[in-house]
Amino acid sequence: MRLEIDNLVVSLRSDHMLGRGRTVHAVKGVSFAIGTGEAVGLVGESGSGKSTIARAIMGVVPPTTGEIRFLQEGRASGLPKQRRAKLAQMIFQDAAASLNPRLKVGSALNQIIAVHHPRLSARERETMGLGLLRRVALDEMIFDRFPRELSGGQAQRVAIARALIPEPFLLVCDEPVSALDVSVQAGILRLLDDLRRNSGMALLMISHDLAAVRALCDRIVVLKEGEIVEAGPANAICSSPTHAYTKALLDAVAQI
Numbered sequence: 001m002r003l004e005i006d007n008l009v010v011s012l013r014s015d016h017m018l019g020r021g022r023t024v025h026a027v028k029g030v031s032f033a034i035g036t037g038e039a040v041g042l043v044g045e046s047g048s049g050k051s052t053i054a055r056a057i058m059g060v061v062p063p064t065t066g067e068i069r070f071l072q073e074g075r076a077s078g079l080p081k082q083r084r085a086k087l088a089q090m091i092f093q094d095a096a097a098s099l100n101p102r103l104k105v106g107s108a109l110n111q112i113i114a115v116h117h118p119r120l121s122a123r124e125r126e127t128m129g130l131g132l133l134r135r136v137a138l139d140e141m142i143f144d145r146f147p148r149e150l151s152g153g154q155a156q157r158v159a160i161a162r163a164l165i166p167e168p169f170l171l172v173c174d175e176p177v178s179a180l181d182v183s184v185q186a187g188i189l190r191l192l193d194d195l196r197r198n199s200g201m202a203l204l205m206i207s208h209d210l211a212a213v214r215a216l217c218d219r220i221v222v223l224k225e226g227e228i229v230e231a232g233p234a235n236a237i238c239s240s241p242t243h244a245y246t247k248a249l250l251d252a253v254a255q256i
């Protein structure tokens, strides 16, 4: 399986009070690809277009021009809703906010398991839910907790467990650790890395933090004002950046 982003342009109508109705060129002709089991980092300062690219991949915003293709053995993959869930899932910075506050973790997982595995019995769904918790290294007790009773790291692990249910080709991670304590960050990054290595799930790791991206990714794409300024193997980008902007991002990491 392969995701190809080809000359993607996304222009948005500004909803900001001061510039309402103005067109914002959030993404201006971006191309890159991700194959099965690959981890690609998308870095750039605030407003460089990272989240807009993620939303376009997830089908939430349409490309203004250009294409986003999921290819299976060279052929376009169909996009009925169920199928789309198997192409890409997404996790967010604020994991707790992405969980339904009224549902216990077990019920939330159960609902999504029922959608994607309709033939399973209630018992089998529960077994699968508990198995998912183990896969993200959470205690079974978490099954009976509400999102408000979870720590930030636990909530992110539940969000990851939920994303795994359709067994997606790609997990889009939008700043998945930037709201967490440094000690908790490493555990989540290790979990994402293990999932990629063990299940072959591809990762698109979106971050303004080059250090987190470097730890996880084979390749890095550096964005500035909606355009790619540099792209290549993670080690090469981090050890000898060619673009002044990438150097500035690296210097920012060194100062932390």
Ligand SMILES: Nc1ncnc2c1ncn2[C@@H]1O[C@H](COP(=O)(O)OP(=O)(O)OP(=O)(O)O)[C@@H](O)[C@H]1O
Pocket: 012, 013, 014, 015, 016, 024, 025, 026, 044, 045, 046, 047, 048, 049, 050, 051, 052, 053, 208
């Ligand atoms: N819904 C929207 N309407 C209008 N403009 C938008 C909208 N969403 C984003 N933008 C603009 O598009 C540009 C890219 O924003 P985007 O959120 O993709 O950047 P980002 O790199 O993800 O930033 P951050 O790291 O702060 O999340 C910015 O100028 C932003 O103001």
